[in-house]
Amino acid sequence: MLKLSKKADYGLMALKYLAEHPEPVALSAKDIADAYGIPAQLLAKILQQLTKSGLLRSHAGMNGGYALAKEARQISAYEVIHSIDGPFFITSCTKGANGCDLTPSCTIKEPLARVNETIAGVLKSISIQDLAEQEQPAGTPAQTLVTLTV
Amino acid sequence: MLKLSKKADYGLMALKYLAEHPEPVALSAKDIADAYGIPAQLLAKILQQLTKSGLLRSHAGMNGGYALAKEARQISAYEVIHSIDGPFFITSCTKGANGCDLTPSCTIKEPLARVNETIAGVLKSISIQDLAEQEQPAGTPAQTLVTLTV
DNA sequence: TAAACACGGACTGAACAAGTCGGATATTCA
């Protein structure tokens, strides 16, 4: 069905939340989980993963928590999704290590690989800050993000 | 992980195969399944679904089989995927009938909805014929498919 | 009539996602 996992959703929400609440103190996983009503333990794992990927900085102990490791503008949705869900390929046979096992080289996925790159490009062009700047002023001119050529 | 189901892959492959083998006679599900080495019964179900959606025409009985209901140029990858996998939304909470159950309106997905539309647009712009015309002549100018604005 | 085909429901096994549990480690504060 071509959809993100809930984990990726949670991760994006959490980063957005962190971007919206700049850092007088670090926010704990529980803080964010409570704000959105999502399972705290699950979110904690996600944030740990994002920390391992270098998108967040963590601080243990009392008054510890998480903060963005970079500016919100510097973190793309792609990085978040990639960190949580791993590399994604729109084609089922990932053409990676073992290649495709279907007999005649599955010619479908060469064009679909371009679709894949397009999606990745779109996600790379969207930053956490874009997510945080939710209410776009009415008069703001739309910004071109991606132009796909085939 | 944001990937297509194998069924959708199979469906695209089958339509491509039908586009490449114009219709002196209809091709049976088994013919196509054998050509690609995929389970015949599974492919049969997929083709039945595509028939129900109006993308294929079927003919029962001996020497029966399937043929494209429209020209290959008129069938988009989007239609195929939509027919097999149903409507796809990149966001987990589909914002559809029941809305999002997360407490503060999940502000993440408004921007992601645009990503979703972009993906759909890309898939809509790719036809079965595009898949069949695998070897693109080297000199062919790239064609702009989609421009996303946010 | 019999073979070859589409049609369609029900079922199984495997994989995956979502969430939980329990414990270890690190840091701060009283």
Added chain:
DNA sequence: TGAATATCCGACTTGTTCAGTCCGTGTTTA
């Protein structure tokens, strides 16, 4: 120093979805 609050991390359960199979029915043609 000890308690409280965190991150950290692996193992586990549960539910759902995917992929594939089985089997019976209907339809067409030789």
